[in-house]
Structure formats: C-alpha cells, structure tokens
Amino acid sequence: VIVALAGGTGAAKLLRGLARVTEPARLFIVGNTGDDLHWWGLHVSPDLDSVTYALAGLLDEKRGWGVRDDTFHCLEAMRRVGRETWFRLGDRDLATHLHRTLLLRAGGSLTEATGAIAQALGVRARLVPMSDDPVRTELRTTGGWLSLEEFFVRERCAPDVLEVVYRGAEAARPAPGVVDAIRTAEAVVVCCSNPVTSIGPILAVPGILEALARTPAPAVAVSPIVGGQAVSGPAGKLLAARGLDVSPLGVARAYRPWLDTLVMDGLDAAQAAALERDGVRSVVADALMPDGAAEARLARVVLEAAGATA
Amino acid sequence: VIVALAGGTGAAKLLRGLARVTEPARLFIVGNTGDDLHWWGLHVSPDLDSVTYALAGLLDEKRGWGVRDDTFHCLEAMRRVGRETWFRLGDRDLATHLHRTLLLRAGGSLTEATGAIAQALGVRARLVPMSDDPVRTELRTTGGWLSLEEFFVRERCAPDVLEVVYRGAEAARPAPGVVDAIRTAEAVVVCCSNPVTSIGPILAVPGILEALARTPAPAVAVSPIVGGQAVSGPAGKLLAARGLDVSPLGVARAYRPWLDTLVMDGLDAAQAAALERDGVRSVVADALMPDGAAEARLARVVLEAAGATA
Numbered sequence: 001v002i003v004a005l006a007g008g009t010g011a012a013k014l015l016r017g018l019a020r021v022t023e024p025a026r027l028f029i030v031g032n033t034g035d036d037l038h039w040w041g042l043h044v045s046p047d048l049d050s051v052t053y054a055l056a057g058l059l060d061e062k063r064g065w066g067v068r069d070d071t072f073h074c075l076e077a078m079r080r081v082g083r084e085t086w087f088r089l090g091d092r093d094l095a096t097h098l099h100r101t102l103l104l105r106a107g108g109s110l111t112e113a114t115g116a117i118a119q120a121l122g123v124r125a126r127l128v129p130m131s132d133d134p135v136r137t138e139l140r141t142t143g144g145w146l147s148l149e150e151f152f153v154r155e156r157c158a159p160d161v162l163e164v165v166y167r168g169a170e171a172a173r174p175a176p177g178v179v180d181a182i183r184t185a186e187a188v189v190v191c192c193s194n195p196v197t198s199i200g201p202i203l204a205v206p207g208i209l210e211a212l213a214r215t216p217a218p219a220v221a222v223s224p225i226v227g228g229q230a231v232s233g234p235a236g237k238l239l240a241a242r243g244l245d246v247s248p249l250g251v252a253r254a255y256r257p258w259l260d261t262l263v264m265d266g267l268d269a270a271q272a273a274a275l276e277r278d279g280v281r282s283v284v285a286d287a288l289m290p291d292g293a294a295e296a297r298l299a300r301v302v303l304e305a306a307g308a309t310a
Numbered sequence: 311v312i313v314a315l316a317g318g319t320g321a322a323k324l325l326r327g328l329a330r331v332t333e334p335a336r337l338f339i340v341g342n343t344g345d346d347l348h349w350w351g352l353h354v355s356p357d358l359d360s361v362t363y364a365l366a367g368l369l370d371e372k373r374g375w376g377v378r379d380d381t382f383h384c385l386e387a388m389r390r391v392g393r394e395t396w397f398r399l400g401d402r403d404l405a406t407h408l409h410r411t412l413l414l415r416a417g418g419s420l421t422e423a424t425g426a427i428a429q430a431l432g433v434r435a436r437l438v439p440m441s442d443d444p445v446r447t448e449l450r451t452t453g454g455w456l457s458l459e460e461f462f463v464r465e466r467c468a469p470d471v472l473e474v475v476y477r478g479a480e481a482a483r484p485a486p487g488v489v490d491a492i493r494t495a496e497a498v499v500v501c502c503s504n505p506v507t508s509i510g511p512i513l514a515v516p517g518i519l520e521a522l523a524r525t526p527a528p529a530v531a532v533s534p535i536v537g538g539q540a541v542s543g544p545a546g547k548l549l550a551a552r553g554l555d556v557s558p559l560g561v562a563r564a565y566r567p568w569l570d571t572l573v574m575d576g577l578d579a580a581q582a583a584a585l586e587r588d589g590v591r592s593v594v595a596d597a598l599m600p601d602g603a604a605e606a607r608l609a610r611v612v613l614e615a616a617g618a619t620a
Contacts, residue, residue: 040408040412041408041411041412067387071381071401073381073383073400073401073402074402074404074405075405076402077401077403077405078405078408080405080430080431081406081409081426081427082430083408083409091381091384091404092383092384092387093387094384094387094401094404095384095385095386095387095388095391095393096387096391098350098351098384098388099388099391099393101351102351105351116391117391120390120391120392121390121391
C-alpha cells in the first residue's frame with residue numbers, strides 16, 4: 001500500500017489525483033482529526049470529510065470543503081432560533097455528521113464510522129483517522145486560546161499565533177492498522193497540507209513518528225508552500241509560529257529526519273541546494289492543481305519520486 | 311386564560327384561528343407529546359412543532375406538517391449513507407430538532423425547550439407539552455406493536471389497531487403550570503384532534519383529567535369527525551379501536567364526563583339529541599377549515615360556545 005498522511009482541502013486534490021492514476025484500493029490514507037469539533041451536538045471531522053467528499057466526487061470545488069451545490073437551509077433556521085452559525089454546515093453535509101454521531105453513539109469507533117461513511121459514498125481508498133482517541137489542535141493566539149476552527153473560520157486567521165498544542169495527543173493511540181500500514185508501506189506520501197495543523201497532529205500521536213522513522217518505505221512530501229506563500233489556508237502563519245521558514249525548506253524541516261524527498265514548485269527551485277544540505281532530495285514540479293489533469297500530473301510525479309509504479 | 315388541549319395538524323388550524331380572533335397571549339396550549347420520537351438521535355415532537363409552525367406562520371399547508379417550502383437535502387443524503395428516511399425531516403425543520411435536542415441535553419426541560427423554540431419563532435401564545443416526562447403512544451396492531459409514527463407514517467395506517475397504550479403515562483407528571491392553568495381557566499378548548507392518539511395521551515397524564523373534571527371553566531370540544539369520517543388522519547380507525555362511535559357522539563364520549571359543549575359540523579346535526587341525552591350541548595358550525603377565514607370563523611364559534619369574549 002501507499003500510505004498518505006492527509007489534512008483536508010490541500011490533501012484532497014492530491015489524493016484525488018492519486019486515486020485517478022493508481023488503483024484506489026492501494027491507498028491507505030491517515031487523516032487528521034485535530035480539527036474535529038462538536039458542533040450542534042454532532043461530531044464533525046472536517047479533514048476526513050474533505051478527503052471523503054473529494055474521493056467520492058462530491059467536494060465543493062469553489063469552497064474547498066463541504067458538498068457541492070449544498071444548501072444551507074438548516075443553518076439559516078438555526079440562526080433564526082439563535083444558534084451560532086459561524087461554522088457552516090450545509091444540509092447534505094449535515095447528514096454525514098448525523099450519521100457519524102449516531103455510529104459513534106452506538107459504540108462504533110471513529111475508524112469504523114469513517115470507513116462506513118466512505119464506503120457508503122463509494123470511496124474505494126481506505127481512509128482512517130490518525131486516532132480513535134480525541135486529539136484537539138489548540139492555538140494560543142493574541143486573541144486567547146482558540147481551536148483550529150475558531151482560529152481559521154471564526155477569526156479568519158486574524159490573531160497572531162504564539163503557540164500550537166495538540167491537546168490529548170500524549171494519551172492517544174494510532175488508529176488500528178496505521179502503524180502496520182506505515183511499517184509495510186511501499187511508499188509514504190505526505191500530502192500538501194499544513195505541516196503544523198494538518199500533519200503535525202498526526203505526527204503527535206505516539207507511535208506514528210516512530211513508525212515513519214523506521215519504515216523502509218521512501219517518504220515523499222509535497223510542499224504546500226509555493227513562492228513563499230501557502231497555496232491555501234494559514235500554513236504560512238503557523239510555520240512561522242513554529243519557528244520554521246515559510247518555504248519548502250521549512251516544510252522539509254517539519255518532517256525531519258524521516259523525509260526523503262520533497263516535491264516543490266518550480267518557483268522554489270532555488271531551495272534545492274539548501275534541501276540537499278538537510279539531506280532531503282527535491283523534485284521540481286508544477287505544485288498547483290487547478291484541475292483534475294493537474295491533480296493527476298502531480299500524483300504521477302509523487303509516485304515516481306517514491307519509486308512506486310502507477 | 312383559555313386552555314387548549316391540542317394534537318398536531320388538526321389542532322394547528324383552529325389554534326391559528328384562535329390566535330387571530332383573540333389576544334394570542336391569552337392562549338395556554340397543552341400539546342400532545344405521545345408521538346414524540348427519537349429520530350437520527352434527535353428529539354422530535356411532531357405535534358408541538360405543527361402547532362408552533364402554524365402559529366409562527368411557517369407551517370406547510372399542503373402537507374400539514376413541517377416548514378413551508380422546506381427542502382429535503384439532508385434526508386436524501388441520509389438515505390445515501392443507508393439511514394432510514396420514512397420519517398421525513400426537512401432541512402429547516404431539522405434545525406428545530408437539533409435546537410431542542412441541544413436544549414434538553416444541556417439540562418433544560420421539554421417545557422423550557424418548547425417555550426424557547428416558540429419564542430424564537432415569534433409565537434406569542436404559550437405552548438407547553440402535556441408533560442416533561444416521556445409518554446409514548448403505542449398501538450398493538452395486526453402488524454405488531456407500533457409507535458404512533460410507525461403506524462401513521464411508515465405503515466400509512468394500514469394495520470388494524472387492537473389496543474392503544476400510553477406508555478409511561480402513569481409515572482408522568484403534568485408539565486409545570488398545566489394543572490393551574492386548567493384550574494383557573496376562563497374556558498377549556500379541546501381542539502379538533504384525534505381523541506385517542508392526540509388528546510388521549512394528554513388525559514392519561516395523572517392530574518390533568520382530575521383538573522378538567524373540577525375546573526369551573528366550561529369545556530368545549532370541536533369534533534374532528536365530520537360526516538362519519540375523520541377530517542384528517544386515522545381518528546376513525548382509532549375511535550373504533552377504542553369501542554367509540556366514529557361520530558361526534560363517539561368524540562363526546564371520549565371526553566366524558568367533563569365536556570360541556572361539542573362543536574360539530576352541520577352534516578352531523580342529527581346527533582344533537584343523542585348528545586343531549588349524554589349531557590353534552592351541541593353547537594353546529596362549519597367544521598372544515600380550508601382557509602384562514604374559516605379558521606377564524608370556527609374559532610369565534612368556539613369562544614362563543616365557551617361563553618368567552620373574543
């Protein structure tokens with residue numbers, strides 16, 4: 001199998017490309033749950049859902065989250081009765097959270113719920129959460145402690161980030177199958193997600209980093225930073241908060257020492273030498289994915305960089 | 311105050327008429343919760359909601375339940391992931407159930423949740439559930455034991471009803487204020503709801519029947535049976551199952567001995583003498599309410615029959 005570590009929006013496009021250029025059943029995707037939240041009494045897993053929707057062909061491309069052409073009638077009615085609505089759940093999206101919450105309440109694990117949802121929506125790749133135990137990314141900011149969604153959605157990334165913690169990570173166990181999949185993987189792909197808040201929580205689950213350090217599989221990451229800026233989201237601000245350079249070099253250092261290869265955009269080709277000094281091989285490719293063809297192209301580059309056949 | 315005992319669809323129209331011809335704040339509505347159900351993990355109160363939506367001007371007139379012009383996108387998505395969808399919750403309607411469930415989970419009572427929802431939607435009449443304790447109407451049928459909604463919605467009233475029980479009623483207490491409101495009421499109105507499954511559960515809550523028997527307020531019911539048939543729903547089948555005549559006389563007997571006056575349709579005028587022998591005065595009026603004017607007209611008849619000024 002090819003193990004992919006994935007956040008949400010950024011990862012979704014690359015994973016969709018991978019599922020197009022290789023057999024989807026070969027993909028074992030470990031998704032971030034550090035953004036998970038309880039909203040309206042429901043268990044919402046934003047990153048798992050973005051990946052699921054992308055692979056199911058349901059992702060809203062314009063927003064980068066939620067279900068395409070979704071409506072927000074329930075949300076409008078929630079506003080009317082006085083509920084908070086800054087976290088926007090669409091009507092079709094809501095079914096996923098209701099279903100997940102019911103599965104969890106019936107005693108299922110998040111791994112089981114995630115698999116059931118993906119399967120029901122026709123996803124053939126295997127998607128698992130990093131852990132069945134709760135891990136919550138919290139940011140100490142100039143506006144106080146914020147959950148990732150509060151920072152990202154409600155505060156629109158405005159406050160400065162002073163500290164990032166993965167609450168609960170020390171006590172969390174990797175989801176069933178994750179460590180084994182890494183250990184026996186053909187390749188490990190780190191998607192072009194935010195290294196601090198999308199991949200960081202995954203690496204914070206005890207056992208996962210160790211497995212990555214030990215696996216003989218080559219590890220290839222795709223830089224979410226292009227030309228000194230995050231392709232989407234607050235990755236720049238968060239790399240900086242962690243004392244990492246907002247560049248492919250900074251990304252590679254977040255994955256030290258187990259990263260073998262970094263795929264980065266041509267705009268950043270000048271960083272190749274610095275990466276090499278850090279022991280990371282670089283591959284230059286078009287890292288933006290405006291359409292399905294670009295997703296497939298980048299996916300092929302990644303597989304090739306990992307020495308894996310398509 | 312005018313106390314009204316109410317089911318759902320049937321009651322909603324008369325209550326809307328009453329709220330139009332008199333000061334809504336004068337109305338103290340005791341709603342049936344025998345149909346309440348947990349659906350998708352949410353607490354749904356079909357009858358309370360029909361009344362709330364009607365009084366808020368939101369009721370879907372064609373269906374007689376739910377929110378006007380609602381969509382069913384969440385429901386379609388729930389079907390897609392394999393959930394049961396025979397009980398149809400619209401997207402806007404869903405917000406009511408989410409909100410109620412959250413209020414209850416936060417420790418609020420159903421009385422508080424019902425009041426909060428009604429107030430948020432601009433309802434000025436006071437609406438309370440018959441009880442904060444769970445009472446569930448269950449039907450023993452030729453198709454086994456069914457909840458009211460299973461019988462009515464899922465089975466479309468097809469099985470024969472052999473027995474009706476109000477599970478939990480013996481241990482239920484009337485909601486706060488109900489007994490006092492009946493004791494000090496100017497008039498008691500029994501809406502044109504199903505006597506067995508809409509009003510029956512209310513009367514089964516210990517203390518309510520006693521208060522009705524003792525209050526000096528005149529009690530006026532509106533017959534939901536017109537010309538030997540229920541205006542809507544399975545009232546006919548259920549009256550028969552209870553050994554009651556499917557007629558205004560059967561309705562009046564369900565409210566013996568505390569009912570003073572029955573408002574019935576002109577089609578049933580011949581029953582006046584039989585009702586009088588039963589000690590129930592009858593008033594003949596147009597009992598169908600095809601529009602708002604008819605609702606207001608019937609509401610005026612009811613107030614007059616109760617000796618209450620509009």
